[in-house]
Amino acid sequence: MKTFCGRANPTTGAMEWLEEDEDYDYHQEIARSRYADMLHDKDRNTKYYQGICAAVTRVKERGEKAIVLDIGTGTGLLSMMAASAGADFCYAVEVFRPMANAAVKIVEKNGFRDKIKVINKHSTEVTVGPDGDMQCRANILVTELFDTELIGEGALPTYEHAHKYLVQEGCEAVPHRATVYVQLVESRRMWSWNKLFPVHVKAEDGEKIIVSPSEMENCPGVPSVCDIQLNQMPSSDFTVLSDVVTMFSVDFSKPIRSTSTYYRVQLEPVKSGKAQIVLSWWDIDMDPSGMINCTMAPYWVKPTSALQWRDHWMQCVYFLPGEEPVLRGEKVYLTACRDAYSVWYNLQKARGEEENEADVRVDSPVCRCQTHLLWNRPRFGELNDQNRTRQYIKSLMTVLKPDSVCLCISDGSLLPMLAHYLGAKQFFKANHLEDKIKIIETRPELLTSSHLEGKKISVLVGEPFFTTSLLPWHNLYFWYARTAVVSHLTSDVTVLPQAASLHMMIVEFQDLWRIRSPCGTCEGFDVRTMDDMINNSLNFRESKEAEPHPLWEYPCKSLSDPQEVLTFDFRKTVPQQCLSTEGSVNLLRKGKSHGAVLWMEYHLVADISVSTGLMQISNEKGNCEWNPHCKQAVYFFSSVTESETLTDLPSAVTYAINFDPKTGEIAMDFKL
Numbered sequence: 001m002k003t004f005c006g007r008a009n010p011t012t013g014a015m016e017w018l019e020e021d022e023d024y025d026y027h028q029e030i031a032r033s034r035y036a037d038m039l040h041d042k043d044r045n046t047k048y049y050q051g052i053c054a055a056v057t058r059v060k061e062r063g064e065k066a067i068v069l070d071i072g073t074g075t076g077l078l079s080m081m082a083a084s085a086g087a088d089f090c091y092a093v094e095v096f097r098p099m100a101n102a103a104v105k106i107v108e109k110n111g112f113r114d115k116i117k118v119i120n121k122h123s124t125e126v127t128v129g130p131d132g133d134m135q136c137r138a139n140i141l142v143t144e145l146f147d148t149e150l151i152g153e154g155a156l157p158t159y160e161h162a163h164k165y166l167v168q169e170g171c172e173a174v175p176h177r178a179t180v181y182v183q184l185v186e187s188r189r190m191w192s193w194n195k196l197f198p199v200h201v202k203a204e205d206g207e208k209i210i211v212s213p214s215e216m217e218n219c220p221g222v223p224s225v226c227d228i229q230l231n232q233m234p235s236s237d238f239t240v241l242s243d244v245v246t247m248f249s250v251d252f253s254k255p256i257r258s259t260s261t262y263y264r265v266q267l268e269p270v271k272s273g274k275a276q277i278v279l280s281w282w283d284i285d286m287d288p289s290g291m292i293n294c295t296m297a298p299y300w301v302k303p304t305s306a307l308q309w310r311d312h313w314m315q316c317v318y319f320l321p322g323e324e325p326v327l328r329g330e331k332v333y334l335t336a337c338r339d340a341y342s343v344w345y346n347l348q349k350a351r352g353e354e355e356n357e358a359d360v361r362v363d364s365p366v367c368r369c370q371t372h373l374l375w376n377r378p379r380f381g382e383l384n385d386q387n388r389t390r391q392y393i394k395s396l397m398t399v400l401k402p403d404s405v406c407l408c409i410s411d412g413s414l415l416p417m418l419a420h421y422l423g424a425k426q427f428f429k430a431n432h433l434e435d436k437i438k439i440i441e442t443r444p445e446l447l448t449s450s451h452l453e454g455k456k457i458s459v460l461v462g463e464p465f466f467t468t469s470l471l472p473w474h475n476l477y478f479w480y481a482r483t484a485v486v487s488h489l490t491s492d493v494t495v496l497p498q499a500a501s502l503h504m505m506i507v508e509f510q511d512l513w514r515i516r517s518p519c520g521t522c523e524g525f526d527v528r529t530m531d532d533m534i535n536n537s538l539n540f541r542e543s544k545e546a547e548p549h550p551l552w553e554y555p556c557k558s559l560s561d562p563q564e565v566l567t568f569d570f571r572k573t574v575p576q577q578c579l580s581t582e583g584s585v586n587l588l589r590k591g592k593s594h595g596a597v598l599w600m601e602y603h604l605v606a607d608i609s610v611s612t613g614l615m616q617i618s619n620e621k622g623n624c625e626w627n628p629h630c631k632q633a634v635y636f637f638s639s640v641t642e643s644e645t646l647t648d649l650p651s652a653v654t655y656a657i658n659f660d661p662k663t664g665e666i667a668m669d670f671k672l
């Protein structure tokens, strides 16, 4: 079946009707899913296997039959582990139909058809009884329903229901227990993802400072967790204010309540400073003794043990509602509040013995200033990047004249305010400085000269940044908007940025390759059905697509020099014809060519550019430093070529890249 879906094209801005295959969504879900990453997570898999074996053994030693309930079976992996460990029967429940179908095939292929029953239902719909999905309640409960925040995927309500209706009292659970850890830190870098710092503008008549209004200053922000690869955060970017402490733990073998609650711990800061951030992660004990432990602890917690890279479980950054000065040794209370699906934190100064229970705020943070709804965390970081702001200020200074009439096209931009302080006479579209800056709430193609009070625009500016952009080149929407407003521009209009260019580089990823790499067998089980399914979904649309990733979190090394592949001249309107290029890029280092990274650079004025991608290649090994506020586009090659020496290299990668101005899409093809 085909359906038509309306959407705004992120690059051209046009409303378009796309014919979507009914299967489109689930192909997207599978192609972009974390199943492959989980199957590559050796540490997780071996520990689950050990935990499951131990649980089956304990049940058998009690002289009972081992009846397993595996909620969220995915590929069927954990049920197959249980069956191999000697379980008498497994009920494998999976709500996502394509996965349940895959589980049936995988179970069959591995010879467990008689031992494992796949049930394509949400666990809360599963029935028990002679005519039910399950003949009887299970005595072993196996699940892997956790996200980076532990409970964000609904583990608590699922467990609550399972204990009431699907498993026996005193059942074994794998994992047995989860524990959430926290550490209080001060970090200008992470705090810059949540608050707008003062912006310093050096104008001719002295330095001006743009400060955020008090409603922004005092806003607690948004409740959604910020999950990142904390292992990529150098220790120089934060100051530890407390030891790592246990915040709370959950025993999965006992009945569970998912209703809102809070946990409180007393902390004694190890250092004085500004408490801003709670870093958090969890571990799971696969057995009651705690001998089989799988931890998400970052590098500084257990520096000696090897770290398992994984993308499906990372670490959490929580922003306190406001920054709080703390003194070394002076006790404070940290409160974790949670509802069924999320966690948030508060800090209170200790008040002697009687801690004030009424003081605990259980409301989840709500943004009152609107900016946390407009700007996401990386965008806050970008606006707080003083180096970047300086480039824009320098550029604006070269183009602004006392009689300039400016139009800014960018979402939630500070450019109008910068330009105002730099002396532009009239500015359209921005906030607060009502008499000097006018906000026009319209789409560029609907702009009329009355919006502009009959004036012509002499300076058109943009960062460009649009909240609708997913891939780097979606911000080319600026070019389309510039084209749409052409009749309102003076004949000698200055456009800033004057041009953009698309850059490309071949890389070897340290780890990110795993998320798109076939698995073959996992702990001895044949999961190629899953590989085929992912591959099929990746190729669902004829042309493979690039995908956005914030590469500061995913180390890679360059195998080629960066190469400029296309340029877009914003001084002219969008052309009718396609822009295409073909060429080849030499491989300079040995390594595995996992894919190409693509990003945009904006040429603000003749000699000032900003990069949204590569900042620098930091050493002779080719390690790359990426813009920490932007996602880059990654095009994974379908087969990876490895070159041990420079002589057996495919010494070059050829590429063909095409920008179609009608669709705004960039199609690419690479040959190794």
Ligand code: SAH
Pocket: 038, 039, 071, 072, 073, 074, 075, 076, 077, 078, 093, 094, 095, 096, 099, 121, 122, 123, 124, 143, 144, 145, 154, 158
């Ligand atoms: N057990 C597999 C897959 C884990 S991913 C493994 O460890 O490799 C979690 C899976 O659980 C997803 O496929 C999701 O669709 C499914 N799921 C989550 N909650 C569920 C529920 N309450 N009932 C049934 N399936 C659920």
